[in-house]
Amino acid sequence: MKIQTKSDLEKMREAGLKTLYPKTTKISVGMATCGLSTGAGKVYEAIQKEVEKGKLPIRLSQTGCIGFCQREPVVDILEQGKPRIFYQGVTPERSSELVHQWLENKVVEDLLLCKMEREDWIVDGESKDYSILKIPDGMDGTHHYHQIPFYSKQLKIALRNCGFINPDNIEEYAARGGYLSLYKALFDMKPEAIIEEVKRSGLRGRGGAGFLTGNKWESCRKAKGDRKFVLCNADEGDPGAYMDRSVLEGDPHSVIEGMIIGAYAIGAHEGFIYVRDEYPLAIQKLRIALAEAEKTGLLGDNILGSGFSFKINLFRGGGAFVCGESTALMASIEGKVGEPRAKHIHTTESGLWDEPSNLNNVETWNNVPVIISRGADWFSKIGTEGSKGTKVFSIVGKVNNTGLVEVPMGITLREIVYEVGGGIPDGKKFKAVQTGGPSGGCIPESLLDLPVDFDRLTEVGSMMGSGGMIVMDESTCMVDVAKYFMDFLKDESCGKCTSCREGTKRMHEILTDITEGRGTIDQITLLEELGWVTAEASLCQLGGTAPNPVLSTLRYFREEYEEHILHKRCPAKVCRALLQYRILPDVCTSCGRCAKVCPAEAITGKQRTKKEKGKPFKINPQKCIKCGMCFEACKFKAVEVK
Amino acid sequence: MIPFMIDGQPVEGKEGGNVLEVALDAGIEIPHLCYNESVRPYGACRLCLVEVSRRGRTRLTTACTYPVLEGIEVYTQTEKVLRARRMIIELILAMCPGDQLIQDMAREMGVHAVRFKQEDKDCILCGLCSRICEEVVGAHAIQFAFRGDRREMIPPFLGEAMNCIACGACVVACPVDVIKMKEEGDERTIVRWKRTLKMKQCKVCGNYFAPWFQLEKFRDQAKLQKDFFDVCYTCRT
Numbered sequence: 037m038k039i040q041t042k043s044d045l046e047k048m049r050e051a052g053l054k055t056l057y058p059k060t061t062k063i064s065v066g067m068a069t070c071g072l073s074t075g076a077g078k079v080y081e082a083i084q085k086e087v088e089k090g091k092l093p094i095r096l097s098q099t100g101c102i103g104f105c106q107r108e109p110v111v112d113i114l115e116q117g118k119p120r121i122f123y124q125g126v127t128p129e130r131s132s133e134l135v136h137q138w139l140e141n142k143v144v145e146d147l148l149l150c151k152m153e154r155e156d157w158i159v160d161g162e163s164k165d166y167s168i169l170k171i172p173d174g175m176d177g178t179h180h181y182h183q184i185p186f187y188s189k190q191l192k193i194a195l196r197n198c199g200f201i202n203p204d205n206i207e208e209y210a211a212r213g214g215y216l217s218l219y220k221a222l223f224d225m226k227p228e229a230i231i232e233e234v235k236r237s238g239l240r241g242r243g244g245a246g247f248l249t250g251n252k253w254e255s256c257r258k259a260k261g262d263r264k265f266v267l268c269n270a271d272e273g274d275p276g277a278y279m280d281r282s283v284l285e286g287d288p289h290s291v292i293e294g295m296i297i298g299a300y301a302i303g304a305h306e307g308f309i310y311v312r313d314e315y316p317l318a319i320q321k322l323r324i325a326l327a328e329a330e331k332t333g334l335l336g337d338n339i340l341g342s343g344f345s346f347k348i349n350l351f352r353g354g355g356a357f358v359c360g361e362s363t364a365l366m367a368s369i370e371g372k373v374g375e376p377r378a379k380h381i382h383t384t385e386s387g388l389w390d391e392p393s394n395l396n397n398v399e400t401w402n403n404v405p406v407i408i409s410r411g412a413d414w415f416s417k418i419g420t421e422g423s424k425g426t427k428v429f430s431i432v433g434k435v436n437n438t439g440l441v442e443v444p445m446g447i448t449l450r451e452i453v454y455e456v457g458g459g460i461p462d463g464k465k466f467k468a469v470q471t472g473g474p475s476g477g478c479i480p481e482s483l484l485d486l487p488v489d490f491d492r493l494t495e496v497g498s499m500m501g502s503g504g505m506i507v508m509d510e511s512t513c514m515v516d517v518a519k520y521f522m523d524f525l526k527d528e529s530c531g532k533c534t535s536c537r538e539g540t541k542r543m544h545e546i547l548t549d550i551t552e553g554r555g556t557i558d559q560i561t562l563l564e565e566l567g568w569v570t571a572e573a574s575l576c577q578l579g580g581t582a583p584n585p586v587l588s589t590l591r592y593f594r595e596e597y598e599e600h601i602l603h604k605r606c607p608a609k610v611c612r613a614l615l616q617y618r619i620l621p622d623v624c625t626s627c628g629r630c631a632k633v634c635p636a637e638a639i640t641g642k643q644r645t646k647k648e649k650g651k652p653f654k655i656n657p658q659k660c661i662k663c664g665m666c667f668e669a670c671k672f673k674a675v676e677v678k
Numbered sequence: 679m680i681p682f683m684i685d686g687q688p689v690e691g692k693e694g695g696n697v698l699e700v701a702l703d704a705g706i707e708i709p710h711l712c713y714n715e716s717v718r719p720y721g722a723c724r725l726c727l728v729e730v731s732r733r734g735r736t737r738l739t740t741a742c743t744y745p746v747l748e749g750i751e752v753y754t755q756t757e758k759v760l761r762a763r764r765m766i767i768e769l770i771l772a773m774c775p776g777d778q779l780i781q782d783m784a785r786e787m788g789v790h791a792v793r794f795k796q797e798d799k800d801c802i803l804c805g806l807c808s809r810i811c812e813e814v815v816g817a818h819a820i821q822f823a824f825r826g827d828r829r830e831m832i833p834p835f836l837g838e839a840m841n842c843i844a845c846g847a848c849v850v851a852c853p854v855d856v857i858k859m860k861e862e863g864d865e866r867t868i869v870r871w872k873r874t875l876k877m878k879q880c881k882v883c884g885n886y887f888a889p890w891f892q893l894e895k896f897r898d899q900a901k902l903q904k905d906f907f908d909v910c911y912t913c914r915t
Binding site for chain 2: 380
């Protein structure tokens, strides 16, 4: 059906509500990449089998990532008049139990994650109450969704639909307010008014640079040119970051709707989504969503009968990190080598094929429909003075709750790490949090109360970046961390600028020297000098930010560098070449376990027998390859590492 | 013409031009390796770094990629500029310690020792050969392969550069003179691109003057008559 009028849109919404909240019980399985990688596909099949076998009155559906990636596969059950419940860590084996218990009005207690009694519809600002009439047995201690620490501090604007709708179903997107903003933009607002609204909202680009989105749109609208482009950057390449992937997999229409609104405001009729080919599921979801939007007349010629036409092409990138840079991305779409070029003339004036082009990141586009429907005043109340709204982070590393979180700007790092993230596992001490992807910086404990926004992160030598957040504990060596990121960057620099290509390579070389015990104290100065030149002299922001991991660790963890260089010691016991293994003779029970596991035959001694006492074992440092096998194997903590 | 200042000296440049060409025309020396006036500025070597002041903001940028703009103030000799250039030439010297030009430039900039492990490359990765080949010759025979620190200028798939017409433009353009051309009998070889082509003999003087493959390509593109290249350039004029 082609949507031409507002009542058509309402009809689509009605249809969506019927599948979102069916009369029968509905079971949804989180089937984004995070879910699938832990077996959500098999769980789905198992439930399906069970439903078909018993001809059960259950509607089975799939949805995106609900954020708690560590607890996947997550399965949610929704039935009218009952609280909605979320199960975690579901296995195919336990799927049948979970289904049948529910039908008997019971829950599987040990798999319960949380319950939900109302949900918020961000787009139209409503709250949908489930009007609970009956509570299944065994739900007494179940926490409410809004009360568990992982979710309580979150405010989901960008992730509004992820985990709640079937991403392949355009009607379900419409049911939660989708495409209403587009209707409003096309019929109730002039392009200038849309730009003004986005400007007033204070939305800044979520791709990393934090440029004011409204200003960018305005300069692209004003730029001379008959043919203009609107582009979406989905070339998310930071190790450990997957915000954009999750949005595309769980709510692709939000990005498409944002792009159509942006194109209308700017006066563009052609768009591209540049998505890396390593995201096959996101590509699949986008393909379905684009086809659905075209079929219903929300994309293509004469959208909603407004006279405005806009088409989106999907472009798959080859996975070069540098192609996330605007000019490299455009070169790549043009079929050229993905290499940045100087942009003294902005891409909003001369971008793709030298035409005015407006590039925004997935999350930026996805925020647009909410700003249009709720208004700039509402949006700009969230966040800090200079950074409005929320930001999605993928929080990973040495933290109890890893996953996808969306928090208001201005929240402190401490709140993210300790409340949302649930603190550091195994009773270890926090050491640093790395924000901003590979070219971000490491922020120490003394700055944990820093409010997270674009400007404050830059001030302390890191950056917002696209939203990766890696938590590190005391067992992390900061020199090793800097080396790891420099290894990534020297590989992923395009290699055009001498300063970036050679700079990152040489920094990596020096860091390798330091971690392997060949470092000299002069090399610290050389690192700082190299960092300065790489940042100042390189053409694009990959080079401009590449030294951040080195410079920020030198700034906050200089003593660790000095320990490595002056005392040839790695305080975190990570750098193998610097470790010394020794067996404490007083503790050793002469069981011989260490000698058995040693692959280098470096451990000798006399094993005790029933009749005879043995002699403590010893490690020959010349033969020791520092693999740590003896340390792991010793039950008596007799192996000491220094 | 657009007026602006370089090191306090008033200069003028044409619209669409760049700061480096104006400086060189005005006799102001700025070291550079990847710039050649016959191709578009690229900004790879980063040696022509200057400080540009515009609307009260000063930044370090390459002169070759910076457009001529009214009222900008360019500084080519500030401490910041010289410090950055010294590190850049040291990095290039560490990569290609055997290149005479690089050794000379480093010495002129006051770099006498290299603090990094020396490599034994010869190509400085300025990309001039491939840009000349693409923009001037139109042969598109070579391009960079790989990215990051593995970047190399090599013939496609390390085999023979099948689009190369052995014209030798890259040989002339290479600032460090590491692309060699060899002529033996009726054959011309561009060593680096593993390309050997048979040459055509002039009907008048009998000299081998250009590769067949090149002449056929030119004749075809310019739609010349069949016997146009039977005689060499010298004998024709």
